[in-house]
Amino acid sequence: MRAGNLLRQLDQRLLPPLTRAVARLGDRSSRSGVLSWAAVLSAAAVLGTAVWAVDDTPVGDRTVGEVTRVGVADGDSVPGYLRSAAADLAALPATAEAAEAAEGGTYALVTLEAYLPPQRLATVLGDVGVSTVFGRVPLPGRQTEIVKIPALRVPDDVVAGMEQVAARKETEAADYRARAAAVDGDGVGERELREQYASGAEVAAAEAAAYRTGCACVYAAVVRATPVALRGVAARPDVRAVDPAPEVYRLDRTVFTPPLPEQRDVVRPPADTGPSPAPTQSERPAPVITAPSPSAPVGESSEPAPVVTIPSPEPSKPEPTESAPPSFTTSPDATVAEPSSSSPSS
Structure with a gap:
C-alpha cells in the first residue's frame, strides 16, 4: 500500500477521536497539556507510518555481481x-x-x-x-x-x-x-x-x-x-x-x-x-x-x-528442442572476462 493511502486512512481514523477528546477537555485547566500530548502522538503516528512505508519497498537482486x-x-x-x-x-x-x-x-x-x-x-x-x-x-x-x-x-x-x-x-x-x-x-x-x-x-x-x-x-x-x-x-x-x-x-x-x-x-x-x-x-x-x-x-x-x-541456455533435459546454431560468448562480468583474440606464445 502506498504511503499516501496509509496517511489518509490514518487521518480518517485518528483525527475524529482526537477532535472529540479535545472538545470534551476544552473547559479544563489542563487543556494545553492535552493538546500538546495529542500533537506529539499524532506526529509520532505519522512518522512511524511513513518509515514503515519506506522500509516496505521491494528489495532488488542482492546477488548481482557475485560470481561462483x-x-x-x-x-x-x-x-x-x-x-x-x-x-x-x-x-x-x-x-x-x-x-x-x-x-x-x-x-x-x-x-x-x-x-x-x-x-x-x-x-x-x-x-x-x-x-x-x-x-x-x-x-x-x-x-x-x-x-x-x-x-x-x-x-x-x-x-x-x-x-x-x-x-x-x-x-x-x-x-x-x-x-x-x-x-x-x-x-x-x-x-x-x-x-x-x-x-x-x-x-x-x-x-x-x-x-x-x-x-x-x-x-x-x-x-x-x-x-x-x-x-x-x-x-x-x-x-x-x-x-x-x-x-x-x-x-x-x-x-x-x-x-x-x-x-x-x-x-x-x-x-x-x-x-x-x-x-x-x-x-x-x-x-x-x-x-x-x-x-x-x-x-x-x-x-x-x-x-x-557461461551465459549459454540452461538445459533441463538431455535432448533439448532448441535448434538455433551455437554462438560464442565470454563473461559479461568485467572482472572475469578475457580478451577476445589469441596470440602466439612461447
Missing part, C-alpha cells in the same frame, strides 16, 4: 582437485534425487582424460544435459586459444561451433599476414615484428585447419543431471573427473575452469611439448599483437587459463 567459480586456478594441485571432486560427487545426497530431477538436476564440470573429437562426446555425454563444451587445438610447442562452445545438442552443435571458430581463425590468419606485409624497414625491430606476425598467422591457420576437420580438441563440458547420472558419467573410461556444483543456479554468474589433459601435477598455462624446437626470443609476442584482431568478434578467451563465464 568451479574448477582450478593457476598453481593448484591437480591430484588434489581430482580427489576433492570425487569426494564432492560421492557426498551428493541420494534422497534429493527426485527433487533435483524435477528441477533439472545438479550442474557439474566434466573433465576429460584427453582431447576428444565431437563424435566421441555422444558416447561420453549423450545421456545427460549438456550446456557448454571447452576446446583447444593442441599444437606442439605453441600456446593456443581456449574456446567455449554452447552445445545443447551433442555432437551437432559442437561441429557447428567448430566451423564458426575455424572461420574466425582464417580471418585472424589473413589479418596477421596483412600486418606482417605492412611492416616497413629492415632493422632488427622490424624483422622481429614481422616474425611475430608470421608466427601468429601460422598458429591461427593451424587452428582453423584443425577445427575445419572436427579435431580432437574438446577436453571438458558443463552438464546438468541427477547424482546417479553424474556418477555414471564419472565411471566412464574417457572421463577424468566430475566436479558437481550444487551451489550453481545461474550459469551467467558462474566461471568454470577445467584442468587441461596435459596438466597432471600443478595447474600451469598450457604450452604443448613436442618435436618442434622451443621458440626463440624473437618469436615471443609483442604487446602490439596481443590486442584483439580488428576482424575478430567478441567470443573466446585467449588467456592461458580457461577463465570464462
